[in-house]
Amino acid sequence: xxxxxxxxxxxxxxxxxxxxxxxxxxxxxxxxxxxxxxxxxxxxxxxxxxxxxxxxxxxxxxxxxxxxxxxxxxxxxxxxxxxxxxxxxxxxxxxxxxxxxxxxxxxxxxxxxxxxxxxxxxxxxxxxxxxxxxxxxxxxxxxxxxxxxxxxxxxxxxxxxxxxxxxxxxxxxxxxxxxxxxxxxxxxxxxxxxxxxxxxxxxxxxxxxxxxxxxxxxxxxxxxxxxxxxxxxxxxxxxxxxxxxxxxxxxxxxxxxxxxxxxx
Numbered sequence: 001x002x003x004x005x006x007x008x009x010x011x012x013x014x015x016x017x018x019x020x021x022x023x024x025x026x027x028x029x030x031x032x033x034x035x036x037x038x039x040x041x042x043x044x045x046x047x048x049x050x051x052x053x054x055x056x057x058x059x060x061x062x063x064x065x066x067x068x069x070x071x072x073x074x075x076x077x078x079x080x081x082x083x084x085x086x087x088x089x090x091x092x093x094x095x096x097x098x099x100x101x102x103x104x105x106x107x108x109x110x111x112x113x114x115x116x117x118x119x120x121x122x123x124x125x126x127x128x129x130x131x132x133x134x135x136x137x138x139x140x141x142x143x144x145x146x147x148x149x150x151x152x153x154x155x156x157x158x159x160x161x162x163x164x165x166x167x168x169x170x171x172x173x174x175x176x177x178x179x180x181x182x183x184x185x186x187x188x189x190x191x192x193x194x195x196x197x198x199x200x201x202x203x204x205x206x207x208x209x210x211x212x213x214x215x216x217x218x219x220x221x222x223x224x225x226x227x228x229x230x231x232x233x234x235x236x237x238x239x240x241x242x243x244x245x246x247x248x249x250x251x252x253x254x255x256x257x258x259x260x261x262x263x264x
Contacts, residue, residue: 034050034051034076035048036048037072038071049192053204054184054192056200056207057195065162070101071100077102077106080106084158085097086159087111088159089164092160138168142176145191146179146180149179149191150183152189153187158193159191161193162194164196166195166197174202
């Protein structure tokens with residue numbers, strides 16, 4: 001019985017004129033990247049997050065995913081570029097964003113709310129029946145992202161699904177992610193998706209998995225700093241850099257100080 005390599009060579013030879021490299025995967029494309037502002041993460045990602053593509057940053061609460069996104073937006077807004085934050089559950093703290101270096105004058109904050117409770121006028125009645133259609137927060141976030149991606153003009157957009165249940169995030173159709181990927185490539189926008197898990201699947205250029213490592217306590221109620229670890233998961237491109245690749249795991253720290261009593 002011929003070996004698998006012999007069978008592969010035979011198939012390649014028989015189909016080489018009709019389907020070149022039929023069993024050979026397409027090479028990864030070379031893509032420009034932009035720094036996150038966190039040296040350890042940049043080393044892990046061989047330069048930073050890709051431009052004109054979808055990046056997913058996953059992890060549980062307090063895993064460092066939001067800090068990475070804010071650090072990336074700080075780099076883009078400080079050079080005058082316009083960015084957007086699609087806040088599905090209205091959790092963004094502008095003071096924290098500003099403390100992380102984000103120029104709020106160049107940040108569009110889209111806050112999604114429950115129309116059925118906070119804004120009854122958003123209910124759409126069709127014909128004379130008692131038929132109602134209410135956009136959920138997730139619906140609003142996806143529609144807002146689609147609108148901004150298609151409009152263009154944004155260097156980076158963060159789609160914050162961090163507090164969404166995994167089963168809800170996985171209901172977003174693959175066709176939607178494919179449309180986002182095409183729009184990102186066309187407008188050179190970096191779409192960053194924050195979530196508990198990865199949702200974009202084949203449309204994502206890179207997946208970064210984060211988790212909390214250690215917390216430094218200054219006093220009983222004051223947290224002096226956070227220590228995180230991150231692992232590079234899926235990557236569908238080769239960065240346009242000459243940086244020597246590091247192992248796909250890195251640790252980093254945030255020196256922010258938090259007073260739990262004042263933040264409560």
